[in-house]
Amino acid sequence: MNESLLSPVLDDDGAPFWQYAARGELRVQSCADCDELRFPPRPCCPHCHSFASEWRRMSGRGRIWSYVVPHPPLLPAYAELAGYNAIVVELADAPRIRLVGNLVSGPDEPLNSVPPERIRIGARVQAVFTEVNGMTVPRWVLERA
Structure with missing residues (x-):
């Protein structure tokens, strides 16, 4: 990482x-x-x-409420991950609660592992956890239908 x-x-x-x-x-x-x-x-x-x-x-389930794909990356450390996303997730069991994170293809996959064209408002997601700089953070994967 x-x-x-x-x-x-x-x-x-x-x-x-x-x-x-x-x-x-x-x-x-x-x-x-x-x-x-x-x-x-x-x-x-x-x-x-x-x-x-x-x-x-919480169940860890939610849906994409909003998202952005920053161009160009705002911080130099993210330049090599260009094409990454930042999503806002509305929790399924607490719809007034929204968390910001990243949509990835798996828990330890890079921030740019989901092509931007696959991201859709309303898509169902599930929380996964990965370590970043010694801390475990939630990220999101698309729920399997």
Whole structure:
């Protein structure tokens, strides 16, 4: 894996997300009082203002809500991966939650492993996990019909 690719920035509120990802689990923070899901993680529920939270496991399924193929790559480390994508995924079990990631052909495949012409709004995807610079990150693969 290219060591100069971007890595997630850890903070206290989001650290559990990355800990679960390291175990191959996609989890979203939820309020322990009103049960509302929230992403990105934060200390206080925007609905009921409770500071009590828990992490709910998601199925990892979703659909492509939006995407972009940057031309030219904005960062030099990504130039050799030109043709890569950035997608926004709406989670199947939490439609108000959307995560940003990359569509790849398999967990350890490069960011440019899916041709841009294969990407479609509404396509069903499944989370997979891969290591980038010592951290496990979720990526997405097309669901098999």
